[in-house]
Amino acid sequence: MSEQLCALYPHFSERVSLCGLYLAHRLQRQGGAETPFVYANFLSSLDGRIAIEDSGQNTPPYIPKHITTASDFSLFMELHAQADCLITHGGYMRALSEQRLGNILQVNKADLAEWRRSNGLKAQPAVIIASASLEFPMHASLSEHRQQVYIATGKKADAGRVRQWQEQGYPVLFSGEQQMVQGQALIGQLKKLGYRSIYLIAGPKMLDTMVRERQLSRLYLTLTHQLIGGLDFRTLLTGPALAGQGDMILKSLYYQQDTPAGSGQFFLQFDL
Template sequence: MAARLLRLYPGPPEDLPLAGAYLAHGLQALGSPAAPFVYASFVSSLDGRIALLDPATGESRFPPGLSNGSDFRLFLELQAQADCLITHAGYLRDLAAGKLDNVLQIGLHDPGRDLADWRLANGMAPQPAVVVASSSLDFTLPESLARHGQRVMIAVGRAAPAGRVEALRRAGLEVIVAGEGVRVEGAPLVRVLGGRGFRSLYLLAGPRMLETTLRGGVLSRLYLTMAHRLFGGERFQSMIEGSELGDAGRLRMASLYHDADGGQWFTQFEPVCP
């Protein structure tokens, strides 16, 4: 039997198929180059863990049982609606080391084979563009990006190492300056990408990018999967970092789904002060 969800909010409650639940949000049509629709997603335990940290090395690891096939299908649906994916150097390093799977292309994973056709039917490019946000510029691009003809941009702060930036440009890569310091800042990055014609931007760049897009008032929606589990652990990562957010961190719930079989809530939040 195909997986089902119970939508609890907004009411009245409705039973619906899991497949297609997030495609129905139509994110690819909600933004414009003048105001791109920017969204992020996280999977968290009830005690706020998105990853556990190794006590000896400090490296993060995804706790077994935090994610399952249901939330991965919905992740792929979010990915499919993006004109552009924003990732970071840490992900590319882990990808090169074989620690993480490649999720930079649409329609290549069994739960989402149909999504390549969905993009074409909705007038989107076969594959999204990819932005790598980095302060260190210490990464290697996966060959899959060139193989699938994806546009690649490297986002840096103005104070990024000049020699490395110039080397990227000499290699023919498109470099975006977004921020006055070493780190990439969310608001200028979104403005630059909107100026390049992108309408829907999906953040795959972790807590730092979530924080800077919230502070910059450019995040449109946060998708949060909450696994009905407690992990504990003294060292862990949560989905937000940095100093206190204040009013920039105020959110309102837009919708709530219950996955009884998978033991998860799928929730969507929108900033109160975008």
């Protein structure tokens, strides 16, 4: 794997180191007490797919292995390291317990852990689990790392399940009028709790509510130079047409040649 990128925008540079590229953004200092900095990161194919499904199999969607790269994951973790709070969801907790997905709830790499220490962040971020169903297992690693965990749901979520989580000691944030979490209500509550750099590691539904309600500050997008097809697929957003909330300004663009092998990828950064 080439650890060098070519910077294309805003300034051209033939060789830029991948390592530390996103850490240099100092996201933990971008937000303030009044306006937390909310950011997300997605990997998409050229034909706009972030996950595909095996048609007629009734199995969960998945990210095809051949579009993932170690360089994309290392930048994902650099973004992760700068968060004081992660937003994930019930679907991820189910996938984690069934070992369909790996654990990304903690910062484990020694250099990133050290970076957090020297930049005044707690050893591990707080974790928000958004869920309408409230049916998911908790993961032991959260208590092992003494992470603050909140469950976010809507006011019309099942009262019995809300009580079950509260009785187990998990604070429940009511962040939506129905069963679903809404972006503005959730970020308002996280602001009151004092979180400033909030990393959305959720999928298209949570991205949709954040963008639709103008709560996303920045989108990082890795665009792999691959067409992947697939009859059933997921793309970045799920909801009805937007009316300008999704307009973005390109802040930077990097190119990595021959990664994945035989192709390449762009690393894009957009502000909203």
